Amino acid sequence: MKISDIKTYPINVGFGSQLVVKVETNKGIYGYGTSGLSGRELAVIGAIEHFKTSLIGKDPNNIGAIWQDLYRGQYFEGGRVLTAAISAIDIALHDIKGKKLGVPVYxxxxxxxxxxxxxxxxxxxxxxxxxxxxxxxxxxxxxxxxxxxxxxxxxxxxxxxxxxxxxxxxxxxxxxxxxxxxxxxxxxxxxxxxxxxxxxxxxxxxxxxxxxxxxxxxxxxxxxxxxxxxxxxxxxxxxxxxxxxxxxxxxxxxxxxxxxxxxxxxxxxxxxxxxxxxxxxxxxxxxxxxxxxxxxxxxxxxxxxxxxxxxxxxxxxxxxxxxxxxxxxxxxxxxxxxxxxxxxxxxxxxxGLGVEFNEELALNHKFVPVETPRLKRKDGSYTNW
Incomplete structure (x- = not known):
């Protein structure tokens, strides 16, 4: 079994935004993951596009080795954008392996x-x-x-x-x-x-x-x-x-x-x-x-x-x-x-994870990036949200 494609689906749900990632294989088994970097989905998509070239053709069963490759595979390793992308891929790989073996991910x-x-x-x-x-x-x-x-x-x-x-x-x-x-x-x-x-x-x-x-x-x-x-x-x-x-x-x-x-x-x-x-x-x-x-x-x-x-x-x-x-x-x-x-x-x-995703609806969905509020004090200076 080999990874054949990785697809990204940014969507607006409720008051926020989400990024769903699908990892496909040449055996028809697929897995879903998601990134946690809310409000910066487009940045995570860019990281996943970088990762995709090295992932196509790899065995999705080798989850630990893939994690190490994604983390160490650039000079500037780590950081929230890259690890959000790694997170989504890693979760999807667990979903695939659970489905392949017929067991829940736990x-x-x-x-x-x-x-x-x-x-x-x-x-x-x-x-x-x-x-x-x-x-x-x-x-x-x-x-x-x-x-x-x-x-x-x-x-x-x-x-x-x-x-x-x-x-x-x-x-x-x-x-x-x-x-x-x-x-x-x-x-x-x-x-x-x-x-x-x-x-x-x-x-x-x-x-x-x-x-x-x-x-x-x-x-x-x-x-x-x-x-x-x-x-x-x-x-x-x-x-x-x-x-x-x-x-x-x-x-x-x-x-x-x-x-x-x-x-x-x-x-x-x-x-x-x-x-x-x-x-x-x-x-x-x-x-x-x-x-x-x-x-x-x-x-x-x-x-x-x-x-x-x-x-x-x-x-x-x-x-x-x-x-x-x-x-x-x-x-x-x-x-x-x-x-x-x-x-x-x-x-x-x-x-697997026990989740299914409506890809057709996502493809017909117009994604609008969501920004968090910018909080200011009364004197005009910025503070944390």
Whole structure:
């Protein structure tokens, strides 16, 4: 069996964009993958076009060797664009091999270690009323892990975000929410790199102990030393890693205990091949996986198979919940996909990933690149989204 072609399908789904990659073989078996570099799908397509010339004619069963070839096959190895492309190809190769052998992908990763995959609900809100209403809907539906995602800015090209004003407001709302829903539900918050070290400390100090169970990426993650400083000043568990594009980026955060939850994104880190290595390093340091999963059914399926095979999995991110139908799992584009049952996914039993994609619809779809909001402070300076 040889790789005969690689096709790319950029699509708009819900409020975002996705890039589906199909690897075809001369035996009629094909596999689907997806990249995680949201908003830069055209750059990833360019990388895949570069990779295609070296991939045609290769045996798709040699997944590890292909990964090494793609990563090492240029002088300027690594980086988020290249590893997003490698991720999509790697996931598709696992899909092919699972189909060829007639087994789910988790059987290729060591076999299942659990019967279902627990999820946490990603809960976006712009007001206190929206936060409380959505949280109560989720808890009533059996979701006991809430990851709060404040979005108190206008969805336009130049939205305004003032960190100090935000932390005062959000700290009060979350403190009141904890009193409202009690101590049993797990509550985390994702500040999406929008704060400084000092602002993060101020935010945490404004809430009673026990209000939050974790905080996700309050500051940017390029410099681990900044998180070392932050760790000395607050005692809330961290969830970090959705932007990391290799095991090497994860390494200082895992070795130094700078994160308690590894937010590995299988579609950015280098596919299932690299994600399983990150999982093993995390396990050796008693750190659980909390995979990043905002990209649609292929990312969800790949994350489910990884989570099934890892002993140190905790929760999988889910944005299509009873409180927020984000639309990333469109049945028009994905007629076969993982089915959410309450707050969990049951493990698939079909060969490969267990996802099918409507290529004809994608070919007739006019793709429009999606840009993330550009946040500014009131003084006109840029800040993080």
């Amino acid at each position: 059987e290729l990763l060591g076999g299942k270690q659990r019967d279902y995959i627990d999820c946490f609900a990603s809960l976006r809100f712009t007001s206190k009323e929206e936060l409380f209403t959505r949280a109560k809907i989720l808890i009533a539906e059996g979701w006991n892990v809430l990851r709060l995602a404040p979005a108190e800015y206008e969805q336009d090209s130049h939205a305004t975000f003032e960190p100090r004003a935000s932390i005062v407001k959000i700290a009060n709302w979350v403190s009141e929410l904890r009193k409202e829903i009690g101590s049993a539900p797990t509550i985390g918050i994702d500040y999406h790199h929008r704060l400084s070290v000092a602002e993060t400390v101020s935010f945490i100090q404004r809430m009673p102990a026990g209000t939050l169970d974790f905080i996700e990426e309050p500051i940017r993650d390029e410099k681990p030393n900044a998180y070392e400083t932050l760790r000395k000043m607050i005692d809330i568990p961290f969830a970090i890693g959705e932007e990391f594009a290799s095991k090497w980026q994860f390494l200082p955060y895992l070795e130094k205990g700078l994160t308690q939850f590894a937010r590995v994104d299988v579609c950015n880190v280098g596919g299932l091949t690299e994600a399983m290595k990150v999982a093993a390093i995390a396990e050796a340091h008693y750190i659980d996986l909390m995979p990043h999963n905002p990209l649609g059914p292929i990312c969800t399926a790949a994350s489910i198979h990884m989570a099934a095979a890892c002993p140190n999995f905790n929760w999988l991110e889910e944005i299509n919940t009873p409180a927020e139908q984000a639309g990333t799992n469109s049945p028009d584009f994905y007629p076969i996909q993982p089915i959410l049952e309450g707050a969990r996914y049951l493990l698939p039993t079909t060969p």
